[in-house]
Amino acid sequence: MQVHRMAVGLMETNCYIIADEKTNEGAVIDPGADSSLILDKIETLGMKLQYILLTHTHYDHIGAVAQLKRVTGAKLAVSEEDAAGLTDGRWNLSAYGGSSVEAAEADILLKDGDELRLSGQTIKVLSTPGHTKGGVCFLCGGELFSGDTLFAGSVGRSDFPGGSMDALVQSIKTKLMPLDDGVRVYPGHGPATTIGRERAGNPYIR
Ligand SMILES: [Zn+2]
Numbered sequence: 484m485q486v487h488r489m490a491v492g493l494m495e496t497n498c499y500i501i502a503d504e505k506t507n508e509g510a511v512i513d514p515g516a517d518s519s520l521i522l523d524k525i526e527t528l529g530m531k532l533q534y535i536l537l538t539h540t541h542y543d544h545i546g547a548v549a550q551l552k553r554v555t556g557a558k559l560a561v562s563e564e565d566a567a568g569l570t571d572g573r574w575n576l577s578a579y580g581g582s583s584v585e586a587a588e589a590d591i592l593l594k595d596g597d598e599l600r601l602s603g604q605t606i607k608v609l610s611t612p613g614h615t616k617g618g619v620c621f622l623c624g625g626e627l628f629s630g631d632t633l634f635a636g637s638v639g640r641s642d643f644p645g646g647s648m649d650a651l652v653q654s655i656k657t658k659l660m661p662l663d664d665g666v667r668v669y670p671g672h673g674p675a676t677t678i679g680r681e682r683a684g685n686p687y688i689r
Contacts, residue, residue: 484501484502484503484504484604484623484624484626485501485502485503485504485509486499486500486501486626486669487499487500487501487502487524487528488669488675489517489520489521489524491514491515491516491517491520491521491546491547492515492516492517492543492546493516493543494515494543494672495672496513496515496516496543496544496671496672497513497669497670497671497672497673498511498512498513498514498515498517498521498547499511499512499513499628499669500512500521500524500525500528500530501601501623501626502528502530503601503602503603503604505602506531506602507528507529507530507531508530508531508533508601508602509525509528509530509531509532509533509601510532510533510534510535510536510557510601510606511525511532511534511535511536511551511557512536512537512538512621512628513536513537513538513544513545513628513630513671514535514544514545514546514547514548514551515542515543515544515545515546515547516543516546516547517546517547518546518547518550518551519550521547521551522550522551522554522555525555532551532555532557533557533558533601534557534558534559534560534591534599534601534606535548535551535552535557535558535559535560536560536561536599536606536621536628537559537560537561537562537565538618538619538620538621538628538629538630538631538632538671539562539565539568539614539615539617539618539619539630539631540561540565540566540567540568540569540574540575540586540615540617541568541575541576541615541631541643542572542575542576542577542580542584544630544631544671545568545569545575545584545586546584548569548586548587549585549586549587552586552587553587558590558591559586559587559588559589559590559591560589560590560591560592560593560599561589561591561592561593561617562592562593562594562608562610562617562618562619563592563593563594563617564612564615564616564617565615565616565617565618565619566589566592566617568615569585569586569587569588569589570585570586570588572584572585574644576643593608593619594608594610595608595609595610595619596608596609596610601623604623604624605623605624606621606622606623607621607622607623608620608621609621609622609658609659610654610658611629611630611632611651611654611655611658611659612647612650612651612654613632613638613639613641613646613647613648613649613650613651613652613653613654613655614630614631614632614638614639614640614641614643614646614651615631615643615645615646616645616646617645618630618631618632618639618654620632620633620658620659622662622666625663625665625666625667626666626667626669627659627662627666627667627668627669627678628669629659629668629669629670629671630670630671631670631671631672632651632654632655632659633655633659633668633670633681633685634670634671634672634673634676635668635670635673635674635675635676635680635681636676636681636684636685636686637685637687638651638652638655638685638687638688639651639671652687652688655687655688656688659678659681660678660682660688662678663678663679664677664678664679664682665677665678665679666678668681
């Protein structure tokens with residue numbers, strides 16, 4: 484699976500574009516802003532977009548969803564517990580910044596352990612509440628897309644509505660730490676890391 488990263492919007496949210504090398508079918512994870520840049524990239528790659536996947540529905544992760552879905556017709560997948568944030572500016576926190584962000588209705592409501600198929604490869608859904616109530620990570624082979632759950636050397640904030648530091652640490656310990664050391668971690672903000680590096684050095688999961 485090819486992984487392309489774009490840091491989008493004022494919050495420099497990592498939007499990931501993943502694509503199967505053979506078929507060029509792909510998915511976009513957390514298109515937070517800059518829909519035209521993301522669409523340009525998809526076109527340059529010659530990619531057929533199958534899914535728009537959301538790790539959670541804070542505004543800085545969903546700002547380009549509506550436009551992307553309208554142009555490409557890709558299926559929008561989000562956890563059941565976070566779906567309200569797609570259309571509720573208070574839930575997704577955009578209402579506090581002055582301009583309410585509205586995404587689109589979900590096509591697929593995700594639960595822990597669900598698997599999506601992409602060109603014969605599997606994208607597994609790991610429920611990791613704590614940053615938001617319905618936060619998820621996506622595991623695709625040896626790559627983990629960790630949203631605002633796990634960062635390089637840190638973890639996401641837990642002080643927004645629905646957040647809990649206990650739940651966040653528990654999610655990381657029970658869902659992510661069992662993964663192999665070599666699994667590459669692509670967070671919602673900042674640089675990539677690996678499970679092994681975080682297991683050894685992340686102060687939140689000692
Ligand atoms: Zn967030």
